[in-house]
Structures are given as structure tokens and as C-alpha cells.
Amino acid sequence: MRKITLIAGARPNFMKIAPIIHAIQNAQDNGNDISYRLVHTGQHYDKKMSGDFFEQLNIPDPDVNLGAGGGSQSEQTASIMIGFEKELIANPADLVIVVGDVTSTMACAIVAQKLHIKVAHVEGGIRSNDWTMPEEINRLVTDAITNYFFTTSEIANENLRNSGVKEEQIFYVGNTMIDTLLKQRSRFAKPDIWDQLGLKEKEYMVMTLHRPANVDQEAQIKSLMDEIIVHSKDVPLVFPVHPRTAKILNNLKISHPRLHMVEPLGYLEFNYLVERSKAVITDSGGITEETTVMGIPCMTLRDNTERPETITEGTNELLGTDPKAIQPAMEKLFKGEWKTGGIPKLWDGKTAGRIVDIILDFKEL
Template identity: 50%
Template structure:
């Protein structure tokens, strides 16, 4: 039987962390799977994307669509037009998409309209917030896909409640955690903390990029006020997202960041590579974020996480992990931080199947079910 031709799509920074273990697992079966890696170019900054190929040991993309930035409609349309040509040229048996970015939805729609089967890795996550573009992407993707690979029982329950055929759902665990476990030792050996003069448990890290938090001046100001107050107790390391940097400057909020030689304060850095940021988070006293993936990583690392959003598509991290959902109001952020700094933190546990083997399970499923589909 000829090898399965599988197009694997990445588009934005979190996608690379999810795709890396899948590519590695596929490469264990060179006679059975022919993987093709497509990078849509949705994230095109070196630190936001390209450096991840080096950090994660991923092969360079076979195809780079180079779509760049734009409105959601512009970006989605450019991806669909470019990806249709890829599918017509390569005639894949299957397309694999990961996560919830525009590339995920755009490539799913394109492939399905061409009659190509699609698998979604990280299916079934729901925030119930239709103001989030990612929620729209998740819903559109999951309703179309042939294989839905889930990270936890809550995702399974969401899909079943939406009427998805149970035979399409496969609970495999979390590929993001596969990547973390593979690189944890390597990250621990970096000397970035020493270079920055940081001591383990003596600092916090911050990520901030969601439009609801950074495009509204009042929301952004409240968050930065809270972070600034926390930073008087310990330094807060902030690898600033290009979008956030632009909005901070636009709103004239640069004054919240450290500009002196004092130890305390919010320390701005350029976006960090995967290993560098994992290294910092492993030693942090707490993590402040509006990201999705960091909620999962901190749960496995056992590091307290304050998620500055009103909802999360990863509630398992609150139910079983170390994550606390607080919204974006200054008082709530500070109250959560004070509890953590005074030792009132959830012990947490690692969710089922977050064991570093999710990618293996996915490839096992595909080899079994796709052999019958061809």
C-alpha cells in the first residue's frame, strides 16, 4: 500500500509546539506516512515563528505560503487561495490542522471543499465567548473535521453535546505537553536566569496579547497597573508581543515599565524563543498571562498561573491544575497574586494522558483508521 500523504499545517507560534511531536512521530513510519509541512506564514516575525523551527528541532517547511498579516477576512482569504493550490498540486490523503488560529479554520474549509479528509488536533476546546476569533475558528473547524483529537474529557463532552459522532472523537492527550516534556531538561540547562540576575522563585513572567486586553486602553491600563504593583515585590519579565508593544506606545503607557537600574519593576524583553521562555517559566514564582497554552504548561510545571481573561477554553487547568481565572480588572489580579505570594496556591495535578505520548497515539489512530479509508 502506498504511504499516506499527509499535509501538516502550521501558521502561528503555538502551532509549532503542537506540530513538532506529530512530525517526529510520523517520521517513525517512513514506509507508511509521507508528511508534508506547510507553513502559512500567519506569524512571520523571526522571534514569533522562524526561531521555533530551530528550538523544536522541526524540519524547515516544505511549503511556505507567506500570507503575512491583515484583517481576519484578508488573512483567511489569502490562506484559502494559497492552500487550495497546494492541495491541488499534492493531492493529499489527509490534512492535519492544530489549535485555533485563522490558518486552522481556513485550511480545514479549503480541504473539505476539495473532498480531502481533515484531522483537528486539540479539538473540542470551548470558551463560550463568541467575541474571541479563536472560538469561531474552533467551532467551524470541529464541525467539518473527520477526526477530532482531544486533550481531556471536557473537550470530549463538548463535542458530544454539539452532536458530533462519537466515532470521530479520540481522546489522546495534549501534544503541547509532549513538546514540553521533551525539551524540559534542555531548557533547564540554559543560563538565561543567571544572565538576567534572577533567582528561582524570585520573579514572575508575563504574556499579554489578546485584543480584549490590549486594544482597550482602560483594560490595558488596569492590567499594567496591577502588574506594576506586583513588580514592586519581585521583577516581572515581560517578553512583549509586537501587537502589545504597538498598543502600549499608542496609548502612552510606557511609564509602567522599568527604565532604571533597580531590581524591581517590569522588565521588557523581545519575544523569546520556546526554550528560553520555558526556562524562565520553570523557575517563576507565578505566571501572569492571557495565553491559552501557558495555562497548560504551568499546570504540568506546577507553577501558579493567573489567567487575565473572563473565560478559558481550557477549564481542566482550573479544575485539576494550577490555573486561576481572574479577568482583567486590577483588583482581581492583585488579589490572586497576593494569595499566591502568601502561599495560598492550588497543589494541582497533571491531567490524564498529559504524559508526553499524545502524538504517538494520534499517529497510531491515523495508521489504523486511514488504512481502511484508502
């Protein structure tokens, strides 16, 4: 029996894990000797992660929630490590699968290796080369102690080769986040705000901003918002906003008749909005992958990205954090000159199946 422990610490992690659970269940149905245990570290408390959330993704509730949220990054790392060590001793595994780049990814990889359990990193090898981002440190540490790398792009493969990873450890499989997107696309759900705001297809933009470099500096967020409002013509701006960011915007008295700051939305509701929007303005990484697959113009307000394939192949443009970059990008969009882009190789909805097939072939487990 191959015992797999799957780690998730935040809502996007579950989007990446869900297809792997389905692929393991499929392998079990086909008579393969494989089992899994789903561990939620509790890194992020999210009131939207109720039973409905797991039901939407068609996965069971986690086998355990370590409840390791809160505190500084160091406190959180320590809490996750203490909790996961107890969990792994009580429920040994042959392989620990970590996804993405949150604190839980790094902390659980360290614990597994110290208990002599092999680690696989889904989304291994992606790099922003920006060490001011905690996610980049998490990626570097995790990849330094990973046994098997499941990668989303040839760029990630090259990053790993350049850091000394052996070819036989790298498995170019695609993107499990896109597995979830394609599986759930037919189930996207119209949010209440669609009718409340009188939204019309391709006649509004979606915004998400959460990175401290953008939202914690008052002058920066004010300049960005002013430029976006001025140059977005008569198009409504729908901004599902984190309460902390909302407080900053309210303190700065940033408001406009076309700016609609709304509560954070569920996965199916948010992507309903994205799929029908004229464009997305964001500082997220994962959203740039989803807009690429859905063919939606995307403006990323960051100076770097760990997902360059969304720019070289997809619909994303890296504008940087200078507010003056917004006007030319908006002009390009409204002239109908935004690139159409394409979908990166292996972003086809079948990534998780490839991952589980590879794991079943591992002789050393």
C-alpha cells in the same frame, strides 16, 4: 501509501505539529507506508522562526510557505484558501491534519473538504463560548466540518458529543503541546536577561499580555499594570512584550524599577524562565497548559478559558479582567496558599504516537 498534509500557521502550531512529525518518522522507520508534507501558511510572520527554530524542534523546514500573512482576517482567510487549494491540487493528500484554532486551521479545513479530502483536528472540541474571540469562530467552523477529532480532555469530548459528533469520530489522545514541552524540558536555555537582571529561582514573576481586550484599551491595561505592580511586593516582573504592546505601555508612561519589559523570547528561553518563576500572569491559553504541567502558579486575566482542565485539575486560576481581582490572588500566592494542582490524564508526552497509531488503523484512508 498514506499521504498526510500537516498545516501550521503560527509559531505555537509548530510546537503541536513537531511531535506528530516525529511519530510519523518513527512509523516510517518501523516499515509503515506513511508520508507527510508540512505546509506553513505564512499566517504569522515571526522573525524568530528561522532555521534555528526548526532545528530546536528537530523538524525540517516546511515543504512550502504559502506566504499568506498580513491584511484583515478576511483577506488572510482568502489568501490562505487560494494558496492551499493550489498546494493541495499539486500535492494531493489522503488526510489533512489541522491543529489549534488560528485562521489557517479553519481556512485549510474548508479547502480540504471542498476537495473531498478528510480532515483531522488536533485539539478538537475545546470551547471558550466567547464568540467575540476570532479563535472561537475558527474552532466552531473547523469542528463543524472535521472527520476525526483528536482531543486533549474529557471536557472537549463532551463539547463534541453535545454538538452531535459521533462517538466513533472522537479520539481522546492527550496534548501534543505537552509532548513538545516534555521532550524539550531538559534543553531549556538560560536567557541573557537572567544574569543581566540578577534573577533568582522562585523570586520573580513572568507576565505575558497580548489580547486586545487587555492591551488595546488604555484605561484597562493601565489599571491592570498598576494593580500588578502594587501587589507584587518586592518581586521582579519579567514581561516579554510584543512591540505593539510595548508602544502602548510606553505611551502610557508605565514603568517601575521592578518591571522589566524585554524582547519576546524563544521557546527554550521563555520556558526556562517559566519553570523557575514564582508565578505567571497571562492572558494566553497555551501557557496555562505548560504551567499546569510544570506546577507553576498561573493567574489568567480573562473572563473565560477554552482550557478549563487547567483550572479544575491544574495550577491555573481564572481571575477575569477586573483589576481588583489581582490583589486577593497575589495575597493567596504570597501566603503560600496557591493550589498545587495535578497533570491532566494523557498529558504524558506520548500523544503524537497515539495519533499516528490511530491514523494507521483507519480503514477508509
